Every structure is written in structure tokens, then in C-alpha cells.
Amino acid sequence: SQTIHQWPATLVQPVGSPLSLECTVEGTSNPNLYWYRQAAGRGLQLLFYSVGIGQISSEVPQNLSASRPQDRQFILSSKKLLLSDSGFYLCAWGTSGRGTYNEQFFGPGTRLTVL
């Protein structure tokens, strides 16, 4: 069965510090991978998605970047965090391919607080 892991679960970082959040998926190959951010009491905003190793698409301009060094590893990074980067970050995977009608499977999330 497939599982998705995210770490750390919570993180408190000072403004201007770097960030690295990791997401890994087990039990599937060539998944589509996604990073979302959820502000308090709000919906999800898609930040990045990836359809393969080294292929990253950004949905919104921001202070963050993403990388996919391996098929089932997705990393969210920042060189210098801003206060506005605080939020709940969710990684998700879905099956790839056109015309597929599949749900996304979410990790447990990382709560980031930038002080």
C-alpha cells in the first residue's frame, strides 16, 4: 500500500532563516507530487507540482522553491523565510497520466511558524 511521509511535523523558524521540508512517498512509482499551503482557517493554495524527476512547475510567485531529486522525494525550500511564509504545508501525490480521474493523497502536514 502507498504511504506518504512529511517531516518535520512542526517547525518554528526565525525570519531570514532557511527552510527545508521533505516529503517522500512509498508504494508507488512516477507519482505526480504537489506542495500546498494552507493559511489558518483557509483553503489550500497550490504552490508547486511535479510530474517527474527534476520537473517543477510553480503556481504562484513566492519566496519558496521546490525540487524533486528522486522519483518519490519532493522538497520545499527557502533561502530566507518571511513572516508571511507561516502556515500549514501539505504534500500530496496523485497518479500520473492524462485522462485519469484520481484523488490526491495527502501527507500529515508541517506546521511552520516564522517569528
Place this chain on the structure above:
Amino acid sequence: SQQGEEDPQALSIQEGENATMNCSYKTSINNLQWYRQNSGRGLVHLILIRSNEREKHSGRLRVTLDTSKKSSSLLITASRAADTASYFCATAKNSGGYQKVTFGTGTKLQVIP
């Protein structure tokens, strides 16, 4: 632009009552999905309805889709305290080899025992 918009934003009902949440969207879709999120946790997929379907059932859940009105509803029958959570609709459209899913802002449901 924001695709899914749920209403109401918050809903409080007594255990045993039915809960209805609505979702409206703006552009054409391939399918619409409903997710549940317990406080501080990840999202869990509940049900998916394709654009050529009008109604779908899963246990106590009933989802309808009206593509002419660009709207969907999620009905939870005989609610339980454990149904307390936020519910999100998400519209999906295939785009360049992946399924672009856009989430709404959610309905916060409280079921009072």
C-alpha cells in the same frame, strides 16, 4: 481565480441531523472531489464525481453535481459527533499530463452530541 467556493462557511447541527454543504465553481471541470480535514491534520479524500455523473453515494455521503449550474452539494446523513471536521470541495481538470486540482475555502462542520 478561485474555483471552488463552499457555503456555508460554518455549520453547526445536532447529532442525527443531516448536514448539507454546497460548492460552486467557475470553469469547466473533469471531476469534482470532496475532502475532509480534521483539525491540524492532512486531508482525506471522501468521494469523487465525474463531470458526466449527476449523483454518487458512499455510505452516509451523497454528492450531487450540476454542471449547468457549476455547483455540487455534499450531504451527510444521520450525522455523528465524529463527522466534526472541515470539508473541502476540489475541482479537477487535466492539464498537461497532470490533474490540476483547485480547492475551495471549506465548510467547517460541528456536530453537537
